Each structure stands twice: as C-alpha cells, then as structure tokens.
Amino acid sequence: MPFLAVTVVAVAAFLPLVVTSSYILSVGVTMFLYLVAAMSLNVIYGLLGLLSLAHIAFWGIGGYFTVIAVMDLGLSFWVALPLAGLFAGVVSIAVGFPALRLNRHSFVVVTLIFALLTTLVARDWVSLTRGPMGIPGIPSPYFFGHEIAGAYSFYYLAGAFALVSLLLLYLFFTSRIADTMRAINQSEDLARSQGVNPTAYKLLAFFLSAFFTAMAGGILAFNQRVIDPLIFDFFFMQAFLIMVIVGGRGSFVGVLVAGAVMSILPEVLRFSVDLRMVLYGLALLAFVTWAPNGLAGWIRERREERLRSELRQ
Amino acid sequence: MNSATPLLEVEGLRKSFAGVHAVDNMSFSVAHNTITGVIGPNGSGKSTTIDCISGFQRPNAGRIRLDGRDITRLTPQKIAKAGLIRTFQTVHIYEAMTLRENLLQAARPFQASGWVADFLRLPGMRREVDAAMVRADELVDMIGLRKYYDAPTRILSYGQKKLVALAAGLMPKPRLLVLDEPVAGVNPTRIREIEEVILNLHAAGESFIIVEHNVEFVMRLCERVIVFVGGSKMTEGDPKSVQQDARVLEAYLGIPA
Numbered sequence: 001m002p003f004l005a006v007t008v009v010a011v012a013a014f015l016p017l018v019v020t021s022s023y024i025l026s027v028g029v030t031m032f033l034y035l036v037a038a039m040s041l042n043v044i045y046g047l048l049g050l051l052s053l054a055h056i057a058f059w060g061i062g063g064y065f066t067v068i069a070v071m072d073l074g075l076s077f078w079v080a081l082p083l084a085g086l087f088a089g090v091v092s093i094a095v096g097f098p099a100l101r102l103n104r105h106s107f108v109v110v111t112l113i114f115a116l117l118t119t120l121v122a123r124d125w126v127s128l129t130r131g132p133m134g135i136p137g138i139p140s141p142y143f144f145g146h147e148i149a150g151a152y153s154f155y156y157l158a159g160a161f162a163l164v165s166l167l168l169l170y171l172f173f174t175s176r177i178a179d180t181m182r183a184i185n186q187s188e189d190l191a192r193s194q195g196v197n198p199t200a201y202k203l204l205a206f207f208l209s210a211f212f213t214a215m216a217g218g219i220l221a222f223n224q225r226v227i228d229p230l231i232f233d234f235f236f237m238q239a240f241l242i243m244v245i246v247g248g249r250g251s252f253v254g255v256l257v258a259g260a261v262m263s264i265l266p267e268v269l270r271f272s273v274d275l276r277m278v279l280y281g282l283a284l285l286a287f288v289t290w291a292p293n294g295l296a297g298w299i300r301e302r303r304e305e306r307l308r309s310e311l312r313q
Numbered sequence: 314m315n316s317a318t319p320l321l322e323v324e325g326l327r328k329s330f331a332g333v334h335a336v337d338n339m340s341f342s343v344a345h346n347t348i349t350g351v352i353g354p355n356g357s358g359k360s361t362t363i364d365c366i367s368g369f370q371r372p373n374a375g376r377i378r379l380d381g382r383d384i385t386r387l388t389p390q391k392i393a394k395a396g397l398i399r400t401f402q403t404v405h406i407y408e409a410m411t412l413r414e415n416l417l418q419a420a421r422p423f424q425a426s427g428w429v430a431d432f433l434r435l436p437g438m439r440r441e442v443d444a445a446m447v448r449a450d451e452l453v454d455m456i457g458l459r460k461y462y463d464a465p466t467r468i469l470s471y472g473q474k475k476l477v478a479l480a481a482g483l484m485p486k487p488r489l490l491v492l493d494e495p496v497a498g499v500n501p502t503r504i505r506e507i508e509e510v511i512l513n514l515h516a517a518g519e520s521f522i523i524v525e526h527n528v529e530f531v532m533r534l535c536e537r538v539i540v541f542v543g544g545s546k547m548t549e550g551d552p553k554s555v556q557q558d559a560r561v562l563e564a565y566l567g568i569p570a
C-alpha cells in the first residue's frame with residue numbers, strides 16, 4: 001500500500017515533464033481539487049452520516065474569500081488561502097450549532113438553506129461580489145518570484161495542495177478521532193452512554209470539511225481567473241456527493257479511487273457536462289441499488305461473508 | 314468517598330409519558346461495593362428508571378446522587394464520565410466495528426489524551442491504547458469470545474452481542490455499572506460463567522445494579538434485591554426474604570397470596 005501510494009505520487013509529479021497537453025494537465029488540476037473537496041465531504045457525511053449540503057457553500061465561500069482578500073484587501077495569495085479555510089471553518093461552527101440542535105434531517109435542511117442563502121449573497125451583494133457578472137481578472141499568484149499561471153504551474157500548485165491536504169486527512173481518517181466519529185454514527189446513544197460528547201465531534205467534522213473545501217475552492221477561482229455565482233452550482237455538490245457514495249462513505253481509499261476515476265473518466269470519454277451528469281446519475285443509481293456502501297463497503301462485505309463462514313466451522 | 318454516603322441515591326423520582334406515570338415516587342439507594350438486583354414485571358419502570366439515572370430521560374421530579382454528587386440534570390456523557398455506566402435492554406454495540414474496536418472505543422472517553430495527541434500519535438496516546446488493550450484482553454476471555462476478537466460484531470448472535478455490551482461497560486472500570494437485562498438470550502452455561510466473573514469483579518471492588526428477568530441469576534448474585542411494581546419500589550431486602558415475600562410472589566410471579 002505505501003509503495004503503491006509513493007508510485008502514484010511520483011508518476012503524478014513527473015507527468016507534466018512527459019505530457020505537454022495543457023488540457024490533460026487541467027484535468028489533473030480539477031481532479032486534485034475535487035479529491036480534496038470530496039474527501040472533506042467524506043469527513044462529515046462519511047464518518048458521521050451527516051449530509052452537509054453546505055459543502056457547496058464552503059467551496060464557493062472559499063473562492064470568493066480568497067479572491068476578495070487578494071484583490072480588495074491586497075493580501076498575498078498564500079495568506080488569503082489559509083484565511084479562507086479558517087473563515088469557512090468559523091462560519092461552519094456558526095451554522096453547525098443551530099443545524100445540529102435537532103437531528104440528522106434538520107441538519108440536511110438547515111445546511112441546504114444555508115447553501116441557498118450564500119448563492120443569494122453572491123448574486124445580490126453586488127458591492128462585495130459584483131453580483132452575477134462575477135469578478136474577472138484575478139491575478140496570478142507568485143511563488144518566490146515565479147508566476148503561477150497556466151495549466152503547468154497550476155498542476156503543481158493544486159497537486160501540492162492536494163498532497164498535503166490528503167496526507168493530513170489520511171492521518172485523520174486513521175486516527176482515534178475518526179473512530180469515535182464512526183462510533184457516534186453507528187449508535188449515538190451508546191457513544192453518549194460511554195462518555196462521548198457527540199456535538200463536539202460533529203462540530204469538529206463540520207469545521208474540517210469546511211476548512212479544506214474552502215481552500216480547494218480558492219485555488220479553483222485562481223485557476224479559472226474569474227469567479228461568479230456559478231461556483232455555487234449544484235453540479236459540484238452532486239459530483240462530490242456521488243464520489244463519496246460510490247467510493248464508500250467513511251472510507252479514505254474508496255473515496256480517493258472513486259474521486260480520481262470520476263474526475264478523469266468523463267474527460268477521457270469526452271463527455272459534455274450534461275452527459276457527465278447523466279453518467280454520474282447512473283453510477284449513483286447503480287451503486288445505491290447494488291452496493292449501497294460503495295466500493296469499499298462492497299469489498300468489506302465480501303470479506304465479512306468469508307469470515308462468517310470460516311468462523312462457523 | 315465517605316462510606317456512609319450511598320454510592321447511588323434515588324429520591325422521589327417521577328417520570329411520565331403523556332400522562333402515564335412510568336415511574337412514580339421511586340426512592341432507593343445502593344451502597345458502595347455491592348451487587349443490587351432489580352426485579353419487577355414488564356412495564357414496572359425498570360428501564361425508565363435506568364434512563365433517568367443515566368441522563369437519557371429527564372425526570373419530572375426527584376433527585377439522583379452519585380456518591381453524594383447531584384447528577385439529576387447532567388447529560389448522559391457527563392454522568393458516564395462521573396463513573397456511572399449503563400447498558401441497554403435492547404443491544405447497543407458498534408456493529409460495524411470489531412469486538413476489539415468496540416472494547417477500545419468504550420475506554421476512549423476515559424483516557425487523558427486529546428485530539429492533538431490522537432492526531433499526532435503522541436507517546437501518551439500509545440501508552441493509553443496499550444493499557445486499554447490489556448484490559449480488553451482480560452474482558453474478551455471473560456466473555457469467552459476471543460475467537461471473534463477481530464471480527465465485526467455484526468456477525469455475532471444476540472446473546473453474544475449482549476456479552477460484548479457487558480464487556481464494553483466494564484472497560485472503563487466504572488464506579489457503578491447498571492446492567493439492563495445483561496443475560497437475556499445468553500446461553501445457560503455462559504450465564505454461570507458470567508456470574509463467576511461478576512462475583513470476581515465485585516470482590517475486586519466493582520459495584521453493580523442488575524436488572525434481570527432471570528430470577529435465579531439475580532438471587533444467586535445479589536446481596537440486595539429491589540422489587541419494582543407499577544413504577545415504584547414495592548419492597549427490598551436480601552434475596553431470601555424477597556423470594557418469600559407473599560406480595561412479591563403475587564405481583565411478580567402472579568401467584569395469589
């Protein structure tokens with residue numbers, strides 16, 4: 001497993017030296033950002049079973065915050081980006097308190113309302129966001145005097161960001177903190193009877209999911225060089241959600257694989273955006289029907305069946 | 314602390330659901346280092362009382378003290394941390410986790426290291442895990458399920474799951490463990506072994522409240538037995554006197570006095 005991971009990272013790192021097509025590199029950029037966004041959705045939805053429709057809001061907030069911080073406040077991109085993560089994290093706590101008061105269903109509703117509200121703000125608070133026209137002419141970030149512009153350098157920026165984020169998230173998914181979240185997801189009453197305070201874990205998960213997604217959204221905006229309310233498009237939400245479900249809720253490796261395949265495959269097949277939605281929809285239907293726990297769940301269930309028959313003997 | 318202070322003190326407890334008194338004017342207390350049995354017909358308020366003691370239900374009236382400390386309005390997690398652990402009548406375990414993971418998870422909230430230590434795998438966290446592993450090893454042998462140690466608990470039988478819940482309750486060495494029908498569905502030979510184990514733990518200083526329909530189990534284990542009828546305490550005493558009490562026979566066993 002570690003060998004495979006190192007190989008994949010090495011291949012990804014040397015790819016731009018071999019492949020010069022900026023189209024392929026831009027697919028890579030998208031994949032890196034989607035992977036981080038999907039994996040952070042996997043924290044709140046996968047580990048805790050809390051379907052956060054606010055995920056798309058944090059993605060967009062991250063984009064707008066970074067752009068406005070750089071263009072209007074004059075901050076460096078490298079400061080603005082983590083600030084955007086922190087800002088989204090703080091917002092997630094503020095939304096999380098009321099959203100978590102009742103139950104899982106109210107959480108979905110409150111996060112949906114929040115997502116709709118942020119879209120409205122992006123469209124109607126014209127003095128801040130320039131409304132539906134969006135903010136064009138986003139400047140390139142500079143890295144030690146080196147301009148980051150074009151697919152080649154964004155490939156490395158997004159790739160390095162994804163590598164660091166996914167390493168941190170991997171450490172998280174394999175920690176006891178994540179285990180306690182899985183426990184809460186399986187039986188909140190049992191966890192409480194054992195001394196766990198579920199709200200603290202839910203807020204932490206929500207914070208982390210907002211933090212990483214917002215930074216991914218920030219890089220997306222600078223890559224596009226323009227940001228408008230379309231960053232809140234439900235397409236993104238749907239894509240992240242399907243990656244998590246197909247990969248297997250709560251599984252790091254499953255979502256990593258599903259995220260990569262679902263980012264690359266439609267490009268390879270040259271599907272239009274509409275056709276891509278159809279493909280995603282079909283994949284979702286197939287998995288919900290035949291493997292509701294995703295790739296990882298399917299493999300786990302096969303293993304369990306074998307274990308069951310072994311132990312019976 | 315002070316041995317004159319009861320370990321658990323329940324005073325005038327009342328809980329109603331939509332006007333129906335599930336528990337009414339319930340008072341009893343439990344001394345340190347004892348095994349107390351609770352028996353009573355179905356619907357006599359045993360589980361509701363446990364829910365109130367452990368913070369899962371808010372009582373309409375009454376006081377609950379653990380070792381002199383008022384825990385009446387605390388959340389379940391705070392009560393657990395204060396040292397009162399309860400199990401559930403309907404099996405509650407982490408079905409997707411292995412037996413080992415179930416036991417380690419049960420110890421987790423009682424360990425000192427926080428999120429940072431967990432995330433960075435600091436040495437303190439590793440020591441805690443090792444210590445919990447030793448305890449889990451003892452308990453898994455005690456419930457006789459070592460064969461299933463690394464199997465997801467989903468594959469276990471109902472009785473085996475009850476035993477996992479029992480072992481998980483014991484993991485943090487609580488001051489008081491409240492068991493709601495711990496051996497319902499457990500096979501009879503295993504029940505005798507569990508009795509052995511509970512007696513050993515009791516000898517080592519553990520205190521229990523055991524709600525059970527298996528009267529022989531209760532009578533063999535407990536030094537005091539409390540009888541619930543219709544949401545309040547009807548009587549209490551040592552197993553012999555309770556067993557001979559005509560009112561108990563009538564109310565609980567349906568034998569007219």
Ligand SMILES: Nc1ncnc2c1ncn2[C@@H]1O[C@H](COP(=O)(O)OP(=O)(O)O)[C@@H](O)[C@H]1O
Binds near residue numbers: 334353355359360
């Ligand atoms: N959540 C609830 N809502 C309504 N009635 C309840 C609830 N829980 C318990 N009851 C009622 O309270 C009474 C006591 O139930 P319970 O405490 O479960 O009894 P026991 O555990 O002694 O069998 C029963 O009449 C039961 O129907």
Ligand SMILES: [Mg+2]
Binds near residue numbers: 360
């Ligand atoms: Mg009951």
